Amino acid sequence: MPLIRQCLCRPLQYTPFLSSSSSSFSSTPSPRRLGRACSRSLSNATTLSFLKPKVPPPPGLQKGGHTKSQGWVMGSKNLFKFTSFEIPSVPSSHGHLFHIRRLLFSVHSSKPFSNIQPFPLNTNGFSSISHANIPPPVYMENPTENGLDSVQLKILKQKLEELGMDSEICVPGQYNHLLCPMCNGGGSEERSLSLFVTNDGGAALWMCFRAKCGWKGSTRAIADSSRPSSGSLSQLTRLKSKREITVESLQLEPLCNELVAYFAERLISWKTLQRNAVMQKKSGDQIAIAFTYRRNGKLVSCKYRDISKNFWQEADTEKIFYGLDDIKGKSDIIIVEGEMDKLAMEEAGFRNCVSVPDGAPPSVSTKELPPEEKDTKYQYLWNCKEYLQEASRIILATDGDQPGQALAEELARRLGRERCWRVTWPKKNEVDHFKDANEVLMYLGSDVLKEVIENAELYPIRGLFNFNNYFDEIDAYYHRTHGYEFGLSTGWRALNGLYNVVAGELTIVTGVPNSGKSEWIDALMCNLNESFGWKFALCSMENKVREHARKLLEKHVKKPFFNASYGGSVERMTVEELEQGKQWLSNTFYLIRCENDSLPSITWVLDLAKAAVLRHGVRGLVIDPYNELDHQRPTSQTETEYVSQMLTKVKRFAQHHACHVWFVAHPRQLHHWVGGPPNMYDISGSAHFINKCDNGIVVHRNRDPEAGPIDQVQICVRKVRNKVAGTIGDAFLCYNRVTGEFMDIDEPTGKR
Numbered sequence: 001m002p003l004i005r006q007c008l009c010r011p012l013q014y015t016p017f018l019s020s021s022s023s024s025f026s027s028t029p030s031p032r033r034l035g036r037a038c039s040r041s042l043s044n045a046t047t048l049s050f051l052k053p054k055v056p057p058p059p060g061l062q063k064g065g066h067t068k069s070q071g072w073v074m075g076s077k078n079l080f081k082f083t084s085f086e087i088p089s090v091p092s093s094h095g096h097l098f099h100i101r102r103l104l105f106s107v108h109s110s111k112p113f114s115n116i117q118p119f120p121l122n123t124n125g126f127s128s129i130s131h132a133n134i135p136p137p138v139y140m141e142n143p144t145e146n147g148l149d150s151v152q153l154k155i156l157k158q159k160l161e162e163l164g165m166d167s168e169i170c171v172p173g174q175y176n177h178l179l180c181p182m183c184n185g186g187g188s189e190e191r192s193l194s195l196f197v198t199n200d201g202g203a204a205l206w207m208c209f210r211a212k213c214g215w216k217g218s219t220r221a222i223a224d225s226s227r228p229s230s231g232s233l234s235q236l237t238r239l240k241s242k243r244e245i246t247v248e249s250l251q252l253e254p255l256c257n258e259l260v261a262y263f264a265e266r267l268i269s270w271k272t273l274q275r276n277a278v279m280q281k282k283s284g285d286q287i288a289i290a291f292t293y294r295r296n297g298k299l300v301s302c303k304y305r306d307i308s309k310n311f312w313q314e315a316d317t318e319k320i321f322y323g324l325d326d327i328k329g330k331s332d333i334i335i336v337e338g339e340m341d342k343l344a345m346e347e348a349g350f351r352n353c354v355s356v357p358d359g360a361p362p363s364v365s366t367k368e369l370p371p372e373e374k375d376t377k378y379q380y381l382w383n384c385k386e387y388l389q390e391a392s393r394i395i396l397a398t399d400g401d402q403p404g405q406a407l408a409e410e411l412a413r414r415l416g417r418e419r420c421w422r423v424t425w426p427k428k429n430e431v432d433h434f435k436d437a438n439e440v441l442m443y444l445g446s447d448v449l450k451e452v453i454e455n456a457e458l459y460p461i462r463g464l465f466n467f468n469n470y471f472d473e474i475d476a477y478y479h480r481t482h483g484y485e486f487g488l489s490t491g492w493r494a495l496n497g498l499y500n501v502v503a504g505e506l507t508i509v510t511g512v513p514n515s516g517k518s519e520w521i522d523a524l525m526c527n528l529n530e531s532f533g534w535k536f537a538l539c540s541m542e543n544k545v546r547e548h549a550r551k552l553l554e555k556h557v558k559k560p561f562f563n564a565s566y567g568g569s570v571e572r573m574t575v576e577e578l579e580q581g582k583q584w585l586s587n588t589f590y591l592i593r594c595e596n597d598s599l600p601s602i603t604w605v606l607d608l609a610k611a612a613v614l615r616h617g618v619r620g621l622v623i624d625p626y627n628e629l630d631h632q633r634p635t636s637q638t639e640t641e642y643v644s645q646m647l648t649k650v651k652r653f654a655q656h657h658a659c660h661v662w663f664v665a666h667p668r669q670l671h672h673w674v675g676g677p678p679n680m681y682d683i684s685g686s687a688h689f690i691n692k693c694d695n696g697i698v699v700h701r702n703r704d705p706e707a708g709p710i711d712q713v714q715i716c717v718r719k720v721r722n723k724v725a726g727t728i729g730d731a732f733l734c735y736n737r738v739t740g741e742f743m744d745i746d747e748p749t750g751k752r
């Protein structure tokens with residue numbers, strides 16, 4: 001049995017064909033379960049009765065249109081009376097005729113590369129095989145026989161072999177159809193690679209017409225050959241002129257009854273078929289659906305579809321949208337991915353719909369948009385641009401799969417995202433969605449399809465959002481689903497109302513030298529680790545590793561590291577405690593250190609912090625202090641501009657990785673300092689420190705016994721951007737010099 005050219009209808013012999021379940025009309029699942037689309041099982045289709053369309057028989061089909069034994073007469077010329085298009089009464093052959101034999105030739109032809117009968121590509125997507133059926137190209141001369149040409153051809157063939165093509169079956173001067181070395185022809189192993197070799201064997205170009213592959217390229221036998229070749233690549237493109245076609249010249253016919261029934265199965269009514277001038281093309285007992293592409297009613301191109309969903313198109317015709325006349329002057333238009341979807345839209349009441357002629361690309365191109373004349377894949381858009389110019393709302397109702405979404409993106413790039421909308425196809429089950437308009441029509445009906453279009457949403461524009469994009473997040477925030485919406489407690493009651501730690505925020509900590517900034521941040525990290533298991537990346541340039549370890553361990557073990565005067569009578573931590581503490585250190589902190597003498601740049605620090613977030617799940621980053629970073633800046637940049645830019649980077653990092661950043665910055669030299677806490681605006685470098693941070697804290701301690709207890713530490717919360725997390729105010733903590741711990745003042749004396 002010929003593969004793809006199994007007839008859609010065989011006028012007098014369809015019973016054997018239709019009774020074969022594998023070749024039934026039902027290439028898509030029957031929707032009969034839902035009781036809307038068809039009332040009969042296709043597997044019952046051994047008699048013609050099932051083929052009766054659910055729509056009433058066309059007016060032209062009278063009772064007498066039945067054969068005596070088998071029901072409707074097939075392919076009657078009088079089936080349809082199109083009002084707007086001329087239908088020939090007797091198909092005739094003309095000069096440009098698209099030879100039906102070629103159209104329906106089997107892929108298993110024993111002479112697939114003949115100039116006379118090139119077989120059509122058996123595409124399984126929407127790819128055009130525009131040149132597959134064309135007569136020998138007009139620009140060809142007889143292949144030259146001279147030596148140079150044969151040498152060229154030899155070299156060329158070698159190059160093609162290297163690319164994985166079977167060059168043995170390449171004949172110069174014509175299109176050859178091979179197995180594509182990239183996709184191997186997909187599941188059906190079709191010969192989807194169309195390879196053209198110039199007459200002189202000097203060059204070749206190829207393209208795989210499987211939509212999912214689309215591999216294309218060209219090569220020359222001699223790379224820099226300046227010798228003009230007959231049938232060269234440039235000629236090839238130039239000489240592709242558009243053909244004039246008519247219904248007669250293509251020998252199109254009104255749809256036969258079986259095809260009307262086939263459409264009825266898909267809930268496409270005869271009325272819709274008639275209005276869209278859907279026809280058929282017959283060759284012997286083989287028939288394909290012919291979708292006529294028209295502009296102002298005039299036939300411009302024609303696309304064919306066979307039972308196995310193979311598509312092919314008239315060669316050398318202009319690429320335009322299917323249904324183009326339906327969007328003329330319309331401000332709202334719908335673009336779909338296939339002719340069936342265009343027809344389905346009409347059933348849902350939308351005539352202002354067109355289908356792309358070529359289906360979808362496998363993925364979105366990463367390249368810049370090519371200029372109009374080079375945008376070959378989307379030529380139809382440019383050919384129809386005057387129809388699209390007026391549209392203020394373009395609904396992209398392409399398929400829900402990856403190529404469909406890639407097509408939507410490619411269209412939106414060209415049409416302007418701001419006037420594009422997109423649809424969400426309804427769910428089929430827990431996991432899958434319906435794929436396209438025709439599926440929705442078949443399974444859920446026209447009302448649901450209408451709803452889908454009415455509920456189209458604005459096509460997303462990168463960087464432009466609506467709050468509704470964030471409703472889930474807002475709901476979670478409202479319900480405090482995560483539990484840290486108010487920020488995490490620092491562990492000190494005195495600070496609970498003032499400062500809580502929110503993931504993704506930036507806290508600038510300042511204070512005069514020796515005020516205890518680093519000590520307080522260390523104590524805060526210990527608390528956050530103890531209460532919430534947070535881990536941290538530390539970029540503490542001033543600290544020696546061993547000293548920093550000592551300070552952290554003292555806070556963790558709550559014992560001095562040494563037996564030294566600062567510990568008073570308190571015993572140092574034991575070796576076991578040290579061992580346990582070391583384990584804790586390695587599980588909790590990740591050190592960012594510049595191992596040579598150079599100063600680290602902020603970008604370097606943030607890159608490593610990112611690695612620590614991704615690799616170890618750290619939730620906090622400490623950069624202590626700012627002035628130990630490398631701050632080289634271009635001469636044209638002021639310090640203020642530099643600080644602003646640097647803090648932007650830090651904030652982006654914090655937000656993007658939901659990591660809290662504590663950034664220690666020193667105040668500038670205070671000339672008439674009288675011992676009070678400095679101001680955030682006193683930070684050396686720029687007012688941007690206070691302007692850009694989420695939280696601003698000044699750590700201060702009293703050094704005058706006359707003025708109050710000298711172990712008291714003042715935590716001045718000078719800025720809190722997020723009122724949910726705190727407010728401006730001062731908290732007083734008590735510093736334990738022995739262990740480096742900070743405690744609430746009213747903590748029981750024993751603990752202090």
Ligand SMILES: Nc1ncnc2c1ncn2[C@@H]1O[C@H](COP(=O)(O)OP(=O)(O)OP(=O)(O)O)[C@@H](O)[C@H]1O
Pocket residue numbers: 511512513514515516517518519520542666701710711712713735737
């Ligand atoms: N309230 C306090 N009472 C007594 N000593 C304190 C107090 N706070 C911190 N110290 C001590 O002061 C010294 C410096 O502390 P720390 O390094 O935290 O200060 P800093 O503000 O970060 O200093 P710098 O700005 O110089 O880096 C440490 O030896 C620490 O033990």
